[in-house]
Amino acid sequence: MAIEDLFRQDVKVINIGLDSFRESLEKTGTPVAQVDWRPPLPVPPQSWLRLEAHREAIASANQEAVNRVLAGKPVLTGLGRALDCVPGMRPDLFLHAGPPVSWQRMCGPMRGAVMGAMIYEGLAATPEEAEKLAAGGRVAFAPCHEHAAVGPMAGIISPRMPVFIVRNETFGNCSYSTMNEGLGKVLRYGAYSPEVIERLRWMEETLFPALARCLDRTGPIDLRHIIAQALHMGDEVHNRNRAATSLLFRQLAPGLARTADSPETAAKVLEFINGNDHFFLNLAMAAGKAVLDAARDIPASSLVVAMARNGTDFGVQLAGTGGRWFTGPAPVPDALFFPGFTKADANPDIGDSAITETAGLGGFAIAAAPAIVQFVGGSVADAVNYTTQMYEITLAENKLYQMPALDFRGTPTGIDVLRVIETSILPFIDTGVAHREPGVGQVGAGVLSAPPEPFQAACAGLAETLAEPSSSA
Amino acid sequence: MAIEDLFRQDVKVINIGLDSFRESLEKTGTPVAQVDWRPPLPVPPQSWLRLEAHREAIASANQEAVNRVLAGKPVLTGLGRALDCVPGMRPDLFLHAGPPVSWQRMCGPMRGAVMGAMIYEGLAATPEEAEKLAAGGRVAFAPCHEHAAVGPMAGIISPRMPVFIVRNETFGNCSYSTMNEGLGKVLRYGAYSPEVIERLRWMEETLFPALARCLDRTGPIDLRHIIAQALHMGDEVHNRNRAATSLLFRQLAPGLARTADSPETAAKVLEFINGNDHFFLNLAMAAGKAVLDAARDIPASSLVVAMARNGTDFGVQLAGTGGRWFTGPAPVPDALFFPGFTKADANPDIGDSAITETAGLGGFAIAAAPAIVQFVGGSVADAVNYTTQMYEITLAENKLYQMPALDFRGTPTGIDVLRVIETSILPFIDTGVAHREPGVGQVGAGVLSAPPEPFQAACAGLAETLAEPSSSA
Numbered sequence: 001m002a003i004e005d006l007f008r009q010d011v012k013v014i015n016i017g018l019d020s021f022r023e024s025l026e027k028t029g030t031p032v033a034q035v036d037w038r039p040p041l042p043v044p045p046q047s048w049l050r051l052e053a054h055r056e057a058i059a060s061a062n063q064e065a066v067n068r069v070l071a072g073k074p075v076l077t078g079l080g081r082a083l084d085c086v087p088g089m090r091p092d093l094f095l096h097a098g099p100p101v102s103w104q105r106m107c108g109p110m111r112g113a114v115m116g117a118m119i120y121e122g123l124a125a126t127p128e129e130a131e132k133l134a135a136g137g138r139v140a141f142a143p144c145h146e147h148a149a150v151g152p153m154a155g156i157i158s159p160r161m162p163v164f165i166v167r168n169e170t171f172g173n174c175s176y177s178t179m180n181e182g183l184g185k186v187l188r189y190g191a192y193s194p195e196v197i198e199r200l201r202w203m204e205e206t207l208f209p210a211l212a213r214c215l216d217r218t219g220p221i222d223l224r225h226i227i228a229q230a231l232h233m234g235d236e237v238h239n240r241n242r243a244a245t246s247l248l249f250r251q252l253a254p255g256l257a258r259t260a261d262s263p264e265t266a267a268k269v270l271e272f273i274n275g276n277d278h279f280f281l282n283l284a285m286a287a288g289k290a291v292l293d294a295a296r297d298i299p300a301s302s303l304v305v306a307m308a309r310n311g312t313d314f315g316v317q318l319a320g321t322g323g324r325w326f327t328g329p330a331p332v333p334d335a336l337f338f339p340g341f342t343k344a345d346a347n348p349d350i351g352d353s354a355i356t357e358t359a360g361l362g363g364f365a366i367a368a369a370p371a372i373v374q375f376v377g378g379s380v381a382d383a384v385n386y387t388t389q390m391y392e393i394t395l396a397e398n399k400l401y402q403m404p405a406l407d408f409r410g411t412p413t414g415i416d417v418l419r420v421i422e423t424s425i426l427p428f429i430d431t432g433v434a435h436r437e438p439g440v441g442q443v444g445a446g447v448l449s450a451p452p453e454p455f456q457a458a459c460a461g462l463a464e465t466l467a468e469p470s471s472s473a
Numbered sequence: 474m475a476i477e478d479l480f481r482q483d484v485k486v487i488n489i490g491l492d493s494f495r496e497s498l499e500k501t502g503t504p505v506a507q508v509d510w511r512p513p514l515p516v517p518p519q520s521w522l523r524l525e526a527h528r529e530a531i532a533s534a535n536q537e538a539v540n541r542v543l544a545g546k547p548v549l550t551g552l553g554r555a556l557d558c559v560p561g562m563r564p565d566l567f568l569h570a571g572p573p574v575s576w577q578r579m580c581g582p583m584r585g586a587v588m589g590a591m592i593y594e595g596l597a598a599t600p601e602e603a604e605k606l607a608a609g610g611r612v613a614f615a616p617c618h619e620h621a622a623v624g625p626m627a628g629i630i631s632p633r634m635p636v637f638i639v640r641n642e643t644f645g646n647c648s649y650s651t652m653n654e655g656l657g658k659v660l661r662y663g664a665y666s667p668e669v670i671e672r673l674r675w676m677e678e679t680l681f682p683a684l685a686r687c688l689d690r691t692g693p694i695d696l697r698h699i700i701a702q703a704l705h706m707g708d709e710v711h712n713r714n715r716a717a718t719s720l721l722f723r724q725l726a727p728g729l730a731r732t733a734d735s736p737e738t739a740a741k742v743l744e745f746i747n748g749n750d751h752f753f754l755n756l757a758m759a760a761g762k763a764v765l766d767a768a769r770d771i772p773a774s775s776l777v778v779a780m781a782r783n784g785t786d787f788g789v790q791l792a793g794t795g796g797r798w799f800t801g802p803a804p805v806p807d808a809l810f811f812p813g814f815t816k817a818d819a820n821p822d823i824g825d826s827a828i829t830e831t832a833g834l835g836g837f838a839i840a841a842a843p844a845i846v847q848f849v850g851g852s853v854a855d856a857v858n859y860t861t862q863m864y865e866i867t868l869a870e871n872k873l874y875q876m877p878a879l880d881f882r883g884t885p886t887g888i889d890v891l892r893v894i895e896t897s898i899l900p901f902i903d904t905g906v907a908h909r910e911p912g913v914g915q916v917g918a919g920v921l922s923a924p925p926e927p928f929q930a931a932c933a934g935l936a937e938t939l940a941e942p943s944s945s946a
Contacts, residue, residue: 232844233706233716234877243706246719250747253726257739266730266739274723370877371705380880404707404843405878407853 038424041452047460051418053469054300058320058418061301065319066395066414069303069359072291073169075220076283079179079212083159086176088147090159095144097155097352098310099325103134103141107311109190109347112438113154114139116192120200121158127192127439145306146323148293149176150285150352153188153434154311161200162208166223166286168294175289177282179203179211182275184441188351189434191441210269214255221251223287226280227361228400231411236369237284238353238362239430239445244280249273285352288359295319302462303395304415307358307427307450311350311434316454318417321461328453335433335446336376345443347436354429354450360398360413363428363447364390368403368411372430376446380405386428386447387412393419393427417462420455511897514925520933524891526942527773531793531891534774538792539868539887542776542832545764546642548693549756552652552685556632559649561620563632568617570628570825571783572798576607576614580784582663582820585911586627587612589665593673594631600665600912616788618779619796621766622649623758623825626661626907627784634673635681639696639759641767648762650755652676652684655748657914661824662907664914683742687728694724696760699753700834701873704884709842710757711826711835712903712918717753722746758825761832768792775935776868777888780831780900780923784823784907789927791890794934801926808906808919809849818916820909827902827923833871833886836901836920837863841876841884845903849919853878859901859920860885866892866900890931899923 051058083089094117096110106114115130123138124130133139144151151157163176178188181199185191215221226247233243253270260266273279292305301319308315313327330348337343356362366372367387370380384405390412391397397410415427426449433444524531556562567590569583576584588603596611597603606612617624624630636649651661654672658664688694699720706716726743733739746752765778774792781788786800803821810816829835839845840860843853857878863885864870870883888900899922906917 229715242702243716243719246716246723249723249726250719253722253730254740254743254747257726257730257733257736257743260730260736263730263733263736263739266736267727270727270730274727371881374881380877404853408844408847 041421041424041456043421043456043459047463050463050466050469051459054466057300058302061298061320062303062395062416065295065298065301065303068171068295069291069414070396070398071170072294074166074223074287074290075169076164076215076223077167077220078165078215079162079208080165082157082161082163082176085165086147086149086157086163092139093159094139094141095147095149095151095155095157096141096310097144097151097153097350098308099313099315099327100143101141101310101312105312107347107350108437109350109434110154110311112190112192113156113187115438116187116196117156117158119192120197121160143308144352145308145317148174148289150289150355151178151188152180152281152285152353153351153432154190155352156187160204162204164283164286166283166290167220168290171294173290173293175286175293177286177289179207180276180279180282183278186441189432189441190438192439206265207269207272210256210260210265211252213259214252217259218255221248223283224400227284227287228402231365231368231401232404234369234371236362236365236372236430237280238356239372239432240369241280241284242277244284245273245277248280248283281353284361285355288355288361291359292355297322300466302417304358304417307354308352309349309354311347314349314451314454316417316458318458318462321458321465324461326454326457326461328451328457331448331451333431333433333446333448334376335444337433337444338442341435341443345435347434349431349448350434351431353431357427357429358415360394360401360411363430364394364413365401365403365411366428366430367405370405373447389425390428392423393425417455417458421459426450426452426455514894514897514929516894516929516932520936523936523939523942524932527939530773531775534771534793535776535868535889538768538771538774538776541644541768542764542887543869543871544643545767547639547696547760547763548642549637549688549696550640550693551638551688552635552681553638555630555634555636555649558638559620559622559630559636565612566632567612567614568620568622568624568628568630569614569783570617570624570626570823571781572786572788572800573616574614574783574785578785580820580823581909581911582823582907583627583784585663585665586629586660588911589660589669590629590631592665593670594633616781617825618781618790621647621762623762623828624651624661625653625754625758625826626824626905627663628825629660633677635677637756637759639756639763640693641763644767646763646766648759648766650759650762652680653749653752653755656751659914662905662914663911665912679738680742680745683729683733683738684725686732687725690732691728694721696756697873700757700760701875704838704841704874705877707842707844709835709838709845709903710753711829712845712905713842714753714757715750717757718746718750721753721756754826757834758828761828761834764832765828770795773939775890777831777890780827781825782822782827784820787822787924787927789890789931791931791935793938794931797934799927799930799934801924801930804921804924806904806906806919806921807849808917810906810917811915814908814916818908820907822904822921823907824904826904830900830902831888833867833874833884836903837867837886838874838876838884839901839903840878843878846920862898863901865896866898890928890935893928894932899925899928
């Protein structure tokens with residue numbers, strides 16, 4: 001081709017990286033093929049060299065880890081009191097969301113939830129008394145995640161609280177989560193007013209025995225099946241659980257009618273579940289936890305087995321680094337705020353609910369639930385793009401969890417921290433937003449990308465577990 | 474531009490009409506912009522001239538008609554026995570799907586359903602006796618549609634059958650439909666074995682009083698609200714009703730637990746509904762009927778108020794042509810057949826369920842339920858295309874009924890028979906498939922386009938109602 005021909009032709013551009021170049025060209029009417037590329041997230045060069053030297057071992061460990069995740073079969077087997085069934089639970093122990101945090105570093109809504117739980121437990125009569133006792137060390141704190149449990153938002157699990165018991169039938173491990181209280185003024189968003197405590201008591205005295213008796217009669221409920229259906233029905237089972245809650249409700253209702261201590265109890269329990277489209281959320285979380293815990297403790301694996309936030313720190317755990325937490329500051333989500341509230345009222349990101357994204361659901365499956373993106377001003381195409389990006393940082397597609405909008409492609413599953421580093425694509429997470437002060441409750445719902453620091457730290461942490469490459473290598 | 478420049482440039486083509494030209498060009502790598510165009514369906518020129526002369530009157534009548542459709546508010550108010558509540562019902566009258574048809578012209582599955590209903594009514598002891606009595610004129614037949622009712626598939630409504638009562642709150646008219654029996658060997662697909670009759674009796678003796686008592690206590694249920702939600706949850710409320718059934722179930726369950734004559738009855742009724750994802754179908758149909766009946770009898774309107782099939786004929790009624798039916802032969806659907814069956818076993822299209830498409834749902838809203846298209850080998854893009862085509866032949870978009878895959882665009886609503894003629898685009902319909910012999914039942918499910926003849930006849934029929942244009946016009 002002669003050089004003058006080149007200038008006679010229309011210009012065709014392949015743009016790599018920065019979107020602003022593409023946008024300028026498109027404004028001039030020039031066709032542009034965009035190649036998504038960003039510089040990798042910085043990690044210490046010696047860490048990266050060590051990881052590079054172990055690429056094969058890491059790949060093989062990751063294959064094992066993600067195979068375990070895909071093989072997991074979470075079923076709801078029953079309910080119990082936390083003190084009776086959660087491993088390592090003690091009468092003076094309160095579990096919370098996210099990585100470890102002291103009372104001193106705890107955010108407002110988590111403090112509020114601790115105060116409410118102390119009143120609920122009968123340890124304090126007033127919020128003031130509860131605050132004083134908590135600050136004085138009356139109870140110990142530990143992450144839910146370190147006790148096979150997960151909790152949304154503040155995620156407080158206190159000893160007498162009833163919990164769902166979810167068993168991973170493939171591997172035999174169990175996970176635990178509280179029952180969802182509903183929206184608005186609820187403990188998990190840091191509210192502790194009398195109505196909050198009263199609802200928790202009703203859940204303990206009426207809802208818990210009714211559901212426990214029903215499940216005793218009907219046997220385990222396959223949560224994987226409900227989640228798979230729900231993804232065909234507009235849920236991503238994090239910020240949208242209407243379909244999953246409906247399907248669970250359908251499975252529970254006949255047994256509840258049969259086993260409740262009275263028709264009125266059955267009706268009240270059914271009304272409570274029907275009144276809360278998020279009732280399934282805590283089960284989606286427990287299902288994710290049960291599945292991901294089976295992939296823990298696989299040396300050299302860079303698979304993320306937990307992403308969790310305590311409202312102060314965002315924490316990550318890997319299959320290859322045992323119980324170690326890698327943390328960074330929790331960001332404030334982009335959200336649609338309830339009337340009267342703004343981003344200035346919002347607490348930084350909080351809750352164990354990112355276990356759904358860690359398991360390939362929630363924000364990773366948002367193409368299944370475009371209504372959530374529309375909620376914060378986006379379109380269906382945005383939802384599809386978010387999910388499509390997540391394939392770049394995950395190890396597998398879950399053929400059981402399919403999304404109609406992607407022609408029934410499986411959800412992107414199993415975050416590889418090395419891919420996060422290499423692509424600079426951070427996990428996309430759906431979330432609720434709590435008021436930053438204790439005692440207020442929910443102020444909105446939204447989406448965010450995980451912060452980079454925990455993934456950078458996790459990468460370096462994984463390198464530390466691997467042998468230094470021999471100089472001859 | 475010099476003529477030689479034209480030949481130096483790449484060829485760019487706009488192709489109008491036949492797809493095969495586009496395909497040939499695309500094979501050579503030539504860019505083609507396709508303009509969908511087909512010759513109009515033939516109608517007698519004198520009819521078309523008369524319609525053209527009344528374009529303004531038709532447009533204004535259509536505006537009124539479609540406004541009524543959009544304003545309709547169908548609510549489930551209760552249940553009753555057909556003889557007690559369906560207008561014009563008589564002890565010797567059997568209602569059926571589609572336009573009028575005699576026993577002699579009735580297809581196999583409709584005959585089978587009539588025979589089953591005669592056994593159910595106690596008019597005959599055996600299928601043979603029922604057949605003989607029916608052929609001898611023991612009962613009279615009339616279309617459901619002429620009695621404010623609709624029935625899926627054979628659509629038989631016999632006098633003692635319980636029916637849902639749906640009221641259009643905006644206009645005060647009511648519609649009626651039976652309760653859905655479930656899938657497989659069921660009366661509406663032409664089966665009449667003892668299990669079919671036994672189920673009908675249980676529905677009459679247990680399901681009917683339980684639901685009626687529940688609705689008496691809880692008050693009317695807004696069907697529009699359920700349908701709107703269900704479209705966000707993967708249903709088009711014709712061939713897919715899982716979400717709508719779930720949402721209805723959630724609304725009914727507490728009331729059923731409270732009002733059933735025993736916990737066991739409540740449990741059995743809940744199990745029956747939970748066991749049939751199509752339970753909502755008959756309510757979606759009654760909702761469509763209640764809404765469309767309010768748009769009847771508007772002189773000059775070319776709005777389609779009914780599309781219905783009796784398994785022999787496909788019939789259409791218009792807002793501007795009163796009770797007159799315009800018919801043509803019912804086609805055999807493209808379907809996925811159950812194991813052991815083929816298209817040779819399939820009865821031509823049957824049922825009043827195309828009332829859902831007439832109301833802008835079902836095949837018109839299939840972009841909301843791509844799983845149905847996948848079922849017969851299509852993709853999500855096909856589903857979106859089918860719905861998008863339907864905007865070409867409809868008068869409005871229903872802002873209450875939104876489809877996520879089209880960025881929450883409203884469903885194409887209100888078929889204009891003139892647009893069908895002008896564009897040659899025929900209504901796209903989801904359907905079940907009955908075996909052509911009586912007594913067998915369902916053999917598959919699929920999709921089809923309506924046949925052209927009823928729409929051509931309706932067009933000519935509407936012209937007959939209009940004054941001949943004056944020669945000076």
